[in-house]
Amino acid sequence: MISAHPLALSLRGLRMAYGDQVVLDGIDLDLPKGQVLALLGASGSGKTTLLRLVAGLLMPTAGTVEIAGQTVAAPERGVVLPPEKRGLGMVFQDYALWPHLSVARNVAFPLEMQRLPAAERAARVTQALARVGLGDLADRRPSELSGGQQQRVAIARAIVGAPPLVLFDEPLSNLDRELREGMVEDLAALVANLELSAVYVTHDHAEALALADRIAVIHRGGIAQLASPAELIDRPASAAVAEFLRLGTLLPARCSDGEWVIKGTDIALGPGPDAAAAQVLLPERSLAPGTHGPAQLRAEVRSMQVRNTGFALSLTIAGTDLPVRLLSAHPARPGEMLALSYSPDALRWFPQAG
Known part of the structure; x- marks a missing residue:
């Protein structure tokens, strides 16, 4: 039975080392019941x-x-x-479905290991398949199903025993990009509808942002930041988090006579921290072509890629080799100079590297 305890998972002072090699250290986090935590790194x-x-x-x-x-x-x-005493559900990278068993038998397998009576197994399997929308496919074999349907079978098997927590181990990592993007939306909707308490491991930013209530960015064996997706994007805790999430361009900055500029240039950045030097994040989503914003800079187009949402431009800030990215509604030629606008309020400041 699912516990009424308000926390599905609690970790305190967790450390993992192999001799002198420390893999994890000082891990503290709580996952409330009914929420999804993404481990992103x-x-x-x-x-x-x-x-x-x-x-x-x-x-x-x-x-x-x-x-x-x-x-x-x-x-x-x-x-x-041991694992079998923890009562967890698990969804693996390759779904781990047995090809010679029907959908129903795949879902029933954990209950067979628990030696539950046949009538109770059948009732639970029927309920689990109905919850994931596969009630009419119980007699099919996995090979007769689409990838998305196989994923739902794996989730039904994970929830059939009413576990307090479901673990997802990069379930979409073996798919090509286009298929993965489509399945993320379906998986996010399914997980939300099932109101699962879940831990979802991924290296893909889009998956974590689409699926999770909270995201723990794992960096060098610790939690670099634990936050909601919106907070993570709006307020990255460090330059390392901003760089890993590819939120924009990290610029070296210096303060001269009370004015902050991009280091090595006279490009003004507006007010900054009380320091002589710093790093500043220029978020990609804050940039727009044109001079209508409160602050501007010029950049040279290096390359362009056509996307279904527009034109992805790679540029460098004029007079530097500092790269910036921009999604534009209009194409641009390599070598073309563009004016870009941004708001100084969108800048995020961090201590100088090193």
Whole structure:
């Protein structure tokens, strides 16, 4: 049964090390029931290790893992519950469906392992398939289904036992970009309708932003920022987060006679922090072609790509090699100089690198 505990997951002081190699350190987070947490990070950041610690596939060096109020890992106290005792649902990269079994038998497998009576298994399987919209496909084989339908079978299997938490291990990573983008929307709608408590591991920014209530950006074994998607985009906590999310251009800046300019130029940036030098994020979404904004700069077009939403321009700020990106409604030729506008209020300031 699903626990009434308000937190689906709680991690405190979680640490994972292999000898002298520290993979994760100081992980603290809470996931309220009914919300989705995305673990977003580059390859090797520690996000997959964190998921495995929650699942019980790895045991932490220190700290505690609580699922729906139950402590499932606390090495200092000798608490170590194996995966099968944690009652979790899991959705894997390749869905892990058995091709020789029907949809219903695939979904029923976790209940068979629990040795539930046949009548109860059948009722739960029927309910789970109905919840994911596959009630009329129970007798099909996985090979007869589309990719999106196979994903729904994997989710039905994950929720059939009414787990307090579902773990998604990069379920869309094996798909090509176009198919993945379409399935993200379907998956986000399904997860929201099911009101799942879930941890979703991904390296794809769009997936995390579309699916999650909160996102933990994992960087060098720690949480660089834990925030809602909107807050993450509007107020990145550091230059590293802004750079990883590709939010725009990080510019080196200096203060001269009380005026902030792009380092190596006389391009004014407006008011900045109380420092002699800093980094400043010029968000891509704050840029617009033309001179109608409160602040302007000039940039040279380097290349252009045609997108279904417009023209993706790669430019460099005039007199520098600093790159900027712009999605424009109009094409532009390489070598063309464009005037760009932005609001100084959109700039985000960070300490100088190093």
